[in-house]
Amino acid sequence: xxxxxxxxxxxxxxxxxxxxxVLNPQEEDVIEYVDPEDLKNKIDxxxxxxxxxxxxxxxxxxxxIKYSVKTNSAKFHNQLYGGxxxxxxxxxxxxxxxxxxxxxxxxxxxxxxxxxxIVEKVKSLIGYKEGDGLFSPGGSISNMYGMILxxxxxxxxxxxxxxTGLPVLxxxxxxxxxxxxxxxxxxxxxxxxxxxxxxxxxEDLEKQISRSKETGCVPLFVNATAxxxxxxxxxPIEKIADICNKYKLWLHVDACYGGTLLLSKNYKERxxxxxxxxxxxxxxxxxxxxxxxxxxxxxxxxxxLHECNSASAMYLxxxxxxYDVSYDTGDKSIQCGRKVDSFKLWIMWKVRGLTGFQSxxxxxxxxxxxxxxxxENLEGFRLVQNQFEITAVCFxxxxxxxxxxxxxxxxxxxxxNVAPAIKEKMVKNGKLMVGYSPLHHxxxxxxxxxxxxxxxxxxxxxxxxxxxxxxxxxxxx
Amino acid sequence: xxxxxxxxxxxxxxxxxxxxxVLNPQEEDVIEYVDPEDLKNKIDxxxxxxxxxxxxxxxxxxxxIKYSVKTNSAKFHNQLYGGxxxxxxxxxxxxxxxxxxxxxxxxxxxxxxxxxxIVEKVKSLIGYKEGDGLFSPGGSISNMYGMILxxxxxxxxxxxxxxTGLPVLxxxxxxxxxxxxxxxxxxxxxxxxxxxxxxxxxEDLEKQISRSKETGCVPLFVNATAxxxxxxxxxPIEKIADICNKYKLWLHVDACYGGTLLLSKNYKERxxxxxxxxxxxxxxxxxxxxxxxxxxxxxxxxxxLHECNSASAMYLxxxxxxYDVSYDTGDKSIQCGRKVDSFKLWIMWKVRGLTGFQSxxxxxxxxxxxxxxxxENLEGFRLVQNQFEITAVCFxxxxxxxxxxxxxxxxxxxxxNVAPAIKEKMVKNGKLMVGYSPLHHxxxxxxxxxxxxxxxxxxxxxxxxxxxxxxxxxxxx
Numbered sequence: 008x009x010x011x012x013x014x015x016x017x018x019x020x021x022x023x024x025x026x027x028x029v030l031n032p033q034e035e036d037v038i039e040y041v042d043p044e045d046l047k048n049k050i051d052x053x054x055x056x057x058x059x060x061x062x063x064x065x066x067x068x069x070x071x072i073k074y075s076v077k078t079n080s081a082k083f084h085n086q087l088y089g090g091x092x093x094x095x096x097x098x099x100x101x102x103x104x105x106x107x108x109x110x111x112x113x114x115x116x117x118x119x120x121x122x123x124x125i126v127e128k129v130k131s132l133i134g135y136k137e138g139d140g141l142f143s144p145g146g147s148i149s150n151m152y153g154m155i156l157x158x159x160x161x162x163x164x165x166x167x168x169x170x171t172g173l174p175v176l177x178x179x180x181x182x183x184x185x186x187x188x189x190x191x192x193x194x195x196x197x198x199x200x201x202x203x204x205x206x207x208x209x210e211d212l213e214k215q216i217s218r219s220k221e222t223g224c225v226p227l228f229v230n231a232t233a234x235x236x237x238x239x240x241x242x243p244i245e246k247i248a249d250i251c252n253k254y255k256l257w258l259h260v261d262a263c264y265g266g267t268l269l270l271s272k273n274y275k276e277r278x279x280x281x282x283x284x285x286x287x288x289x290x291x292x293x294x295x296x297x298x299x300x301x302x303x304x305x306x307x308x309x310x311x312l313h314e315c316n317s318a319s320a321m322y323l324x325x326x327x328x329x330y331d332v333s334y335d336t337g338d339k340s341i342q343c344g345r346k347v348d349s350f351k352l353w354i355m356w357k358v359r360g361l362t363g364f365q366s367x368x369x370x371x372x373x374x375x376x377x378x379x380x381x382x383e384n385l386e387g388f389r390l391v392q393n394q395f396e397i398t399a400v401c402f403x404x405x406x407x408x409x410x411x412x413x414x415x416x417x418x419x420x421x422x423x424n425v426a427p428a429i430k431e432k433m434v435k436n437g438k439l440m441v442g443y444s445p446l447h448h449x450x451x452x453x454x455x456x457x458x459x460x461x462x463x464x465x466x467x468x469x470x471x472x473x474x475x476x477x478x479x480x481x482x483x484x
Numbered sequence: 485x486x487x488x489x490x491x492x493x494x495x496x497x498x499x500x501x502x503x504x505x506v507l508n509p510q511e512e513d514v515i516e517y518v519d520p521e522d523l524k525n526k527i528d529x530x531x532x533x534x535x536x537x538x539x540x541x542x543x544x545x546x547x548x549i550k551y552s553v554k555t556n557s558a559k560f561h562n563q564l565y566g567g568x569x570x571x572x573x574x575x576x577x578x579x580x581x582x583x584x585x586x587x588x589x590x591x592x593x594x595x596x597x598x599x600x601x602i603v604e605k606v607k608s609l610i611g612y613k614e615g616d617g618l619f620s621p622g623g624s625i626s627n628m629y630g631m632i633l634x635x636x637x638x639x640x641x642x643x644x645x646x647x648t649g650l651p652v653l654x655x656x657x658x659x660x661x662x663x664x665x666x667x668x669x670x671x672x673x674x675x676x677x678x679x680x681x682x683x684x685x686x687e688d689l690e691k692q693i694s695r696s697k698e699t700g701c702v703p704l705f706v707n708a709t710a711x712x713x714x715x716x717x718x719x720p721i722e723k724i725a726d727i728c729n730k731y732k733l734w735l736h737v738d739a740c741y742g743g744t745l746l747l748s749k750n751y752k753e754r755x756x757x758x759x760x761x762x763x764x765x766x767x768x769x770x771x772x773x774x775x776x777x778x779x780x781x782x783x784x785x786x787x788x789l790h791e792c793n794s795a796s797a798m799y800l801x802x803x804x805x806x807y808d809v810s811y812d813t814g815d816k817s818i819q820c821g822r823k824v825d826s827f828k829l830w831i832m833w834k835v836r837g838l839t840g841f842q843s844x845x846x847x848x849x850x851x852x853x854x855x856x857x858x859x860e861n862l863e864g865f866r867l868v869q870n871q872f873e874i875t876a877v878c879f880x881x882x883x884x885x886x887x888x889x890x891x892x893x894x895x896x897x898x899x900x901n902v903a904p905a906i907k908e909k910m911v912k913n914g915k916l917m918v919g920y921s922p923l924h925h926x927x928x929x930x931x932x933x934x935x936x937x938x939x940x941x942x943x944x945x946x947x948x949x950x951x952x953x954x955x956x957x958x959x960x961x
Binding site: 013014016017019020021023024029030040041042043044046047050052053054055056057058059064067068071072074075076077078079085086088090091093094096097098099100101103104105106107108112113114115116117118119120121124125128144145146147148151155164165166167168169170171172173174175176183185187188189190191192193194195236290292298299300316318320325327328329330331334341342343344345346353354356357358359360361362363424427430431434435443444445451453 | 490491493494496497498500501506507517518519520521523524527529530531532533534535536541544545548549551552553554555556562563565567568570571573574575576577578580581582583584585589590591592593594595596597598601602605621622623624625628632641642643644645646647648649650651652653660662664665666667668669670671672713769775776777793795797798802804805806807808811818819820821822823830831833834835836837838839840901904907908911912920921922930
C-alpha cells in the first residue's frame with residue numbers, strides 16, 4: 008500500500024532543496040513569472056485517480072521550486088518578511104517530524120516549557136513585570152487576542168452574554184485592523200490621523216475618544232503600531248499610554264513588524280515605552296526571519312488569557328490528571344490545536360543569543376540607512392519621508408521625462424503609474440521584487456516601499472543592486 | 485556572524501531524525517514521561533547570552549526528541565491525530581524552505597493554484613455545486629469562519645456596524661464551540677440534547693429554536709458535527725438541514741475529525757447529506773495524518789468569503805496589478821499572512837490518489853472495528869456505546885475487584901477513577917497512550933477513547949497490543 012517509498016521521498020526533497028539552491032538562491036532570478044492561466048499549463052495541478060510515482064513527484068517539486076518566488080533571495084524586498092533563518096528552519100523540520108500539538112503538557116512536554124521560556128523572555132524585553140502570553144497563527148490573530156482581552160476586562164459578561172445589550176464599543180487605530188469578526192464593526196474602528204511620518208497624532212486620538220463618548224459610545228481599545236505596514240512608522244506609545252490611562256482604555260501595541268528591534272540595544276528605544284501597554288504582538292516571522300508562522304502575543308495582566316478564553320473542554324483539560332495541570336496552556340487559546348511555533352524562535356535564540364540577534368538587526372538597519380542615504384540626493388529618486396524608524400524606505404522613482412516639470416495634479420497622476428509599471432517589468436524580468444503602495448499625497452499616489460530584513464544577510468552592494476535595477480526599469484518605461 | 489554553519493545544522497537535523505527513528509519509532513516507548521519540574525533539569529531551557537555551538541545544539545535536539553511524545557508510534561492513540569503522512573511531511577520541508585506566504589498570487593503563484601484545486605476537489609466530494617473555500621490555521625478558526633459568514637449573510641451590516649443594535653443571536657450545537665470571540669456569548673450557544681450515541685436530536689433542536697424565538701432571540705446558526713470529539717458521533721445532517729431550511733438558519737458541518745471518511749466510498753455515506761449544509765470544515769491533519777496544521781473551510785455560497793472578510797489593504801491587494809487579481813485569495817481570509825497548508829494535502833493526494841486515501845481510511849476503520857469486536861465480549865471491558873461512526877471506540881475497563889458487583893453510585897464512582905489511574909501508569913511506563921474523558925453517566929464517569937488514524941498504518945496486532953496493555957495496567961491497580 009505504501010509505495011512509493013516515503014523515506015526515499017524525504018531524501019529526494021532534501022536533495023532537491025540543495026540542488027536547486029532553495030536556501031541560498033543568490034545566483035537565481037527571484038521570480039520566474041508566468042501568468043495564472045499559463046502557469047496551469049506548466050504544472051499538472053489536477054488531482055485525478057492516477058497516482059504519481061517518485062520520479063514524477065520529484066519533477067513536479069522541481070517545477071514548484073522553479074516557479075515559486077525565492078524569498079531567500081537578496082533580491083526579494085517585497086514584503087515585511089524575507090528569507091528564513093536556517094536554524095529556525097531546521098527546528099521546523101524537526102518539529103514537523105514530531106508532529107506535536109501544543110495543547111497540553113501531556114502531549115507537548117518539551118514545547119510547553121519552551122513556550123513558557125520565550126514568553127518570560129519577551130516579557131522582560133518589553134519590560135512587563137507580570138503577565139502571560141502564547142504563540143498564535145499570525146499577527147491578525149495576535150492583535151485580535153488583544154482586543155478580546157480588552158473587551159473581557161471591561162465587560163467580563165461579554166464571554167457569556169455576548170455583545171448584545173452592551174453599548175457600542177469603539178476601537179482606535181492608525182492602521183488597518185481586523186475587528187469585524189469580534190463584533191466591532193468597521194465603522195466603530197476609528198482611524199486616527201497621522202503625521203507626515205505616519206505616526207498616530209495623540210491629540211487626534213484624544214479628540215476622537217471624546218467625540219465617541221459624546222455620541223454614547225464606549226471607547227474600549229487603542230491599537231498603537233510599532234512599525235506600520237507601509238511607512239514603518241512607530242506611534243508615540245508614551246503619549247498614547249497617558250491618554251489610555253486617563254480614559255481607562257486598553258492599550259495594545261501591534262509590533263508585528265517593529266518588535267524585532269527589541270533585540271538590539273542600539274534600536275530598541277525607537278519602539279518607545281512598550282512596558283506601558285496592556286498587550287503586545289510581535290511576529291518574529293517578519294523582520295527576524297523565523298520561518299512562517301511565528302507570532303507571539305503577550306499581555307501584562309495575569310490569568311486573563313485563561314479566564315477569557317477557557318472553554319474547559321473535558322476531553323482535553325481533565326483536572327484529575329497526575330501532573331500539575333497549570334502546564335496545560337491550551338485552554339488560554341482560541342485554538343484547540345496549535346503548532347509549536349515557539350520552538351523555531353527558541354532554537355534561533357539558543358544558537359545566536361541576543362548578541363547574534365543584535366548583529367542581524369543592526370545589519371538590516373544599517374542596510375536600510377545606507378539605501379536611504381544612497382537615494383537621498385540621487386537623480387530620479389525622491390523620498391516619501393526623510394526619516395524612517397524600522398526598515399522601510401519609501402520613495403518615488405521619477406522617470407527622466409517627468410523630472411524638472413511642474414508638479415501639478417497631472418504630473419502626480421503620471422507618477423502614480425510609474426511604480427506599477429516598473430513593478431511589472433521587474434517581476435516579468437525576474438531580477439528584483441520590491442513592493443509598492445499608494446499614499447494619500449495629491450490623491451492616492453503609488454510609491455515603492457523598500458524593505459530590508461535579517462535574512463539573507465544583506466550587504467551594501469545588495470542595496471546598490473536595487474537602485475541600479477530600479478533605474479534600469481524606470482528608464483525603459 | 486553566521487557561525488555555526490547553518491547548512492551543517494540542517495544536515496545534522498535530518499540525520500538526527502533518521503538516527504532517532506522519529507518517523508518510525510515503533511521500537512521505542514511512546515513517551516518517556518518526566519514531571520514538569522524535573523524536566524526543567526533535563527534540558528537547559530534558558531535563553532542566556534551564551535550561544536550554543538552545533539554539538540550542543542545537536543545534543544539538545546536529541547534530548548528534545550527523547551522527551552517528546554512519539555506521535556508517529558502505533559502506541560499513540562491519545563488524540564484525534566496520530567502520525568504524519570511522510571509525503572505530506574516532505575511537502576512541509578519544502579514549503580517551509582521556500583517560506584511562502586499565501587496572501588497573493590504574486591508571492592505564491594504555485595500555492596495559490598494548488599489551494600484552488602483542493603478547494604474544487606473538496607467541494608465536489610461534499611457535493612457542493614458552487615462555492616468557495618480556503619485553508620485556515622485549525623478547526624476552531626474554520627468553524628468560526630462558518631459562524632461569521634452566517635452572521636454576515638443574515639446581517640450584512642454587522643461588518644460595518646458590529647453587533648450592537650442587533651437582536652441576541654443564537655447558535656445551536658451538540659459540541660463545544662468557540663463563539664465568544666465573535667460576540668456570541670456562551671449563554672447564547674445552546675447545547676442540543678444528544679441520543680445515546682452522542683448524536684444531536686433534531687426534535688430538541690427544533691424545540692430550542694422555537695424557544696429562543698419566543699424569548700425574542702434570533703436563531704442564526706446550527707453547528708452540526710460529523711465526528712464529535714469524544715464519541716465520534718455524526719449528527720443527522722439531513723434532518724437538521726430540513727430544520728435549518730424551515731427556519732432559515734445557516735447550517736455548518738464541523739467535520740474536522742470525520743471529514744476524512746469522504747475519501748472512502750465505503751464509508752462516506754456515514755457522513756450523511758453534507759451537500760445540504762451551507763459550510764463545512766475538515767482537518768486533514770486529524771485522521772488523515774497531514775502534518776499539523778491542515779484545516780480547510782468550504783462554503784457553498786459564492787463570493788461571500790470575500791465580501792465578508794475583505795479589508796482591501798491597499799499595500800497588498802492593489803487593483804492596478806498587471807495580472808488577474810482574482811487569483812489574490814488573501815483578502816478572503818481573516819489572516820494577513822497564511823501558511824501554504826494546502827500543499828501537503830496536495831502532494832499526499834498526488835501520490836496516493838483517492839484510491840490510496842481510501843485504503844488508508846479503510847484500514848483505520850477496519851482496525852477500529854477489529855478493536856471493538858475484540859473487547860466487546862472480553863472480560864473487564866465494557867463498551868460505552870455499541871456502535872461507532874468514525875474511529876473512536878469508547879470503553880470502560882473494569883478491574884477484577886469490581887466485576888460482578890452491584891453497579892450502584894459508589895461502584896461508578898470507583899470506575900470513574902480507573903481510567904485516570906491506568907492512564908498515569910501507562911504514561912509513566914511509556915508503553916501506550918490512550919486518552920480518557922468523562923461522560924454524564926450516573927454522574928460524570930471517565931472512560932477510555934481509543935482512536936485509530938491513518939498513520940502509522942495500523943494492524944490488528946497493534947490493536948491486540950492496546951488491549952493487553954490496558955489489561956496489564958488495569959490489573960496492577
